[in-house]
Amino acid sequence: MINVSKLKEGIVIDHIRAGHGYKIFLQLGLDALDDVVVLMRNVESTKMGRKDLIKIETNLDLNLDVLGLIDPDVTITYVKEGKCVQKIKLSPPKTVTGILSCKNPRCITNQEHISDVRFHLVDAKTNLYACEYCDARTRL
Amino acid sequence: MLECKSLIAPSDLSLTELEKLIALARRIIQNPARYAEVCKGKILASLFYEPSTRTKFSFDAAMLRLGGSTLGFSDPSTSSTAKGETIADSARTVGQYADLIVVRHPKEGTAKLMSRYAACPVINAGDGGHHHPTQTLTDLLTIDHYKGNFSGLTVGVCGDLKFGRTIHSLTTCLARFQNVRFLFISPEELAMPVFVKEELDAKGVSYTETTSLEGCIGELDVLYMSRVQRERFISEEEYLRLKDYFVLTTEKMALAKPDMIVMHPLPRVNEIATEVDADPRAVYFDQVKFGMYIRMALIMKLLGMEEPHA
Numbered sequence: 001m002i003n004v005s006k007l008k009e010g011i012v013i014d015h016i017r018a019g020h021g022y023k024i025f026l027q028l029g030l031d032a033l034d035d036v037v038v039l040m041r042n043v044e045s046t047k048m049g050r051k052d053l054i055k056i057e058t059n060l061d062l063n064l065d066v067l068g069l070i071d072p073d074v075t076i077t078y079v080k081e082g083k084c085v086q087k088i089k090l091s092p093p094k095t096v097t098g099i100l101s102c103k104n105p106r107c108i109t110n111q112e113h114i115s116d117v118r119f120h121l122v123d124a125k126t127n128l129y130a131c132e133y134c135d136a137r138t139r140l
Numbered sequence: 141m142l143e144c145k146s147l148i149a150p151s152d153l154s155l156t157e158l159e160k161l162i163a164l165a166r167r168i169i170q171n172p173a174r175y176a177e178v179c180k181g182k183i184l185a186s187l188f189y190e191p192s193t194r195t196k197f198s199f200d201a202a203m204l205r206l207g208g209s210t211l212g213f214s215d216p217s218t219s220s221t222a223k224g225e226t227i228a229d230s231a232r233t234v235g236q237y238a239d240l241i242v243v244r245h246p247k248e249g250t251a252k253l254m255s256r257y258a259a260c261p262v263i264n265a266g267d268g269g270h271h272h273p274t275q276t277l278t279d280l281l282t283i284d285h286y287k288g289n290f291s292g293l294t295v296g297v298c299g300d301l302k303f304g305r306t307i308h309s310l311t312t313c314l315a316r317f318q319n320v321r322f323l324f325i326s327p328e329e330l331a332m333p334v335f336v337k338e339e340l341d342a343k344g345v346s347y348t349e350t351t352s353l354e355g356c357i358g359e360l361d362v363l364y365m366s367r368v369q370r371e372r373f374i375s376e377e378e379y380l381r382l383k384d385y386f387v388l389t390t391e392k393m394a395l396a397k398p399d400m401i402v403m404h405p406l407p408r409v410n411e412i413a414t415e416v417d418a419d420p421r422a423v424y425f426d427q428v429k430f431g432m433y434i435r436m437a438l439i440m441k442l443l444g445m446e447e448p449h450a
Contacts, residue, residue: 106268108249112226133249134270 004038004055011062012077013054018042020071021052027066027099027140030056065093069100069127069140094121100129104136146255146262147438150273150313157441158280158313164437164447165281165430172205175436178445179208185238186212187230188265189221189245194406194428195265195274199242202435206445211238231257239443243267261442269305275405276309277438278431283314283362285430286401286423290317294359298325298386299366299411301332306405307366308336315345322347323356327385329378330368353386357396363388365404365411365424388412393419403427 016024021039030037036057045051059078067074068090078086100119102109109117109131119129119138127139147153153161168175184203188196191214200210213219221230227250234241235258243251244265251264251271266272280290287293295314297307301324311332314320322340324332324347331349340347350356357363368383388402393416404412404424416422440447 104248106246106248108227108245108247108253108267111247112228112253114228114253131249133252134268136248 002040004040006082007055007057007079008082010035010055010057010059010079012075012079013056013062013067014051014075014077015045015048016052016054016074017071018048018050018052021054024052024067024070024074025054027070028063030054033058033060064088064090065096066099068092069096072124072127092121092124092127095119096129100138100140102131102134102136103138104131104134107131107134107136109133145442146251146264147273147442148252148255148262148264149271150276150309152273155316158277158316161277161434161437161441162281162284164440165433166284167447168433168436169285169430174448174450175206175440177207178440178448179203179206179443182206182208182239182443182445183237184208184210184212184240184242184439185234186210186214186242186265187219187234187244188212188214189216189219189243189250191215192244192266195244196242198274198428198431199263199265199435202432202439203240205432206436206439208239208439212242227253228257230254231262232259235259240439263438263442269303271309272305273309274431274435274438275306276313277434278427279306279310279364279403279405280313281430281434282403282423282427283401287361290314291319293361294321294323295362295364296323296325296353296356296360297332297364297366298353298388300330300368300382301326301366302330303369304366307364308333310364311336312339315340315343320345323360324349325351325353325356325386327351327382329382330385353388354392354395357392357400360396360400363396363400363402365402365408367404367407367409367411384410386411388416390415390419393421396421 021041025039038055040053042050043053072090072092076088077084095118097116097118118132122128122130128137186196186199196214203210231254239260241258241262242265243254246268248268248270250267255262264271370379400421402422
């Protein structure tokens with residue numbers, strides 16, 4: 001059993017579906033931080049069986065849209081002076097821009113460079129989004 | 141005026157707007173001369189990045205019959221696209237010359253992209269396998285003309301229901317009206333996609349799927365035939381196997397109601413035998429004419445043109 005000490009200052013991203021931690025780590029650009037970041041994979045959980053967990057030893061602005069897209073069931077806890085000061089439950093964002101790209105090869109967005117293509121949530125259960133141009137379904 | 145500045149998808153129009161458009165088209169049909177100068181001085185640009193003579197002629201004829209003028213191309217190799225111009229830039233440029241842009245493009249979403257950058261309204265004349273709203277309007281006006289309204293109709297759609305863009309649009313659009321029932325007639329391989337059936341289920345619309353045209357033709361008020369499109373198939377063998385699955389013949393027509401109408405978005409290949417053309421219930425060539433009238437109504441509405449005084 002590996003033990004990671006309690007955070008005094010920073011953010012805990014908990015209840016990440018096992019296997020999704022690394023994806024979140026990359027999408028949030030945590031590899032570029034100079035602060036201490038711990039990614040724990042396949043941690044035992046009474047609720048989930050196995051889960052991933054990320055601890056970040058700094059308070060930064062997280063891109064909640066990215067988190068909501070990858071795993072809307074995660075819990076985010078902000079810690080200050082060793083105490084939990086804010087807990088956030090996520091839901092998938094209704095609209096996202098700049099994160100997804102359309103997978104439909106016949107879509108105009110794959111021919112022309114359009115940086116602000118919007119994707120609208122069509123199924124919150126499966127995290128499925130529709131491209132605003134061609135309506136093709138996609139997920140991260 | 142319409143709420144939407146451009147027409148990209150059939151769903152851009154509310155039910156009330158649809159009814160008003162059809163009503164205007166009806167008035168144009170009754171007295172086309174009255175509308176002959178409504179769009180005088182206005183210019184329609186038709187940008188056809190892939191060939192579709194029928195649709196282009198229909199829009200051009202509609203604008204000319206309203207007294208307006210047209211410009212455009214039907215071969216992209218003669219346009220700035222050949223020099224690498226983006227769709228966004230083409231929209232910005234053409235929007236400076238024209239009062240209205242009609243665009244057809246093989247890529248899905250192109251018309252929407254153009255509408256974002258053009259300073260004038262844009263009409264989608266087909267964006268790949270995505271939307272072709274004026275074909276849907278054409279079909280609605282045709283049904284309205286022969287049947288008076290949509291309520292209580294039993295509509296059979298036959299042929300390639302899997303890839304048939306016009307069929308998906310027509311079905312979901314007709315489902316917005318009260319009490320329309322559908323019969324989906326196709327081989328299993330070309331059955332109506334789940335997303336269309338889910339939309340019907342959500343609206344509580346009644347539909348039946350069948351593989352036998354003969355078995356159900358007697359129940360229909362409208363029979364909408366469609367072509368099995370070669371370009372949708374990867375395997376030539378599969379295409380050849382399915383293309384002759386349903387052929388409408390005079391024998392099958394004998395089983396139909398005396399006032400059933402047969403529609404087809406055209407061009408047909410062999411799914412309607414030419415002998416059926418003489419049957420007064422075959423309205424697919426008149427459908428083309430209704431396409432022009434509904435486009436006249438649409439052009440007027442999108443340009444915000446006033447109805448001429450009687």
